[in-house]
Amino acid sequence: MADTKRSRTASFNISPEKWEAFKKKATQEEKNASWVLLDFIDRYLEGNEGEGETSSVLREKVARLEGQVELLMGLQEEVRDIKEWQSRIRMEAVQQQRAIAELLSTPTLLSEKNVP
DSSP states (O other): OOOOSSOOOOOOOOOHHHHHHHHHHHHHTTOOHHHHHHHHHHHHHHTOTTTOOOHHHHHHHHHHHHHHHHHHHHHHHHHHHHHHHHHHHHHHHHHHHHHHHHHHHSOOHHHHSOOO
């Protein structure tokens, strides 16, 4: 009976250019080539090989989305501030219009005097 608990070394043929490109990409994702291959084998055996995105790629996407959410929240706050500012300006304009109307309807000092 074979010992299934021990690790096995696997070998396969791949062009040197492809192998170097593979290792370079794995390094850019802060992984080593062996880990990526083992991860693929695990996903393949689980039937998830079609998903294709490793956790680091997903983490990058989540980080980008979080940044975009923060930006949107900041913009939403700015829009709220602008609406508040517009409301205050409208209220001030109404108050000024009322004051002008009141001034126009109030008799002036000259009209109260009996100037011949």
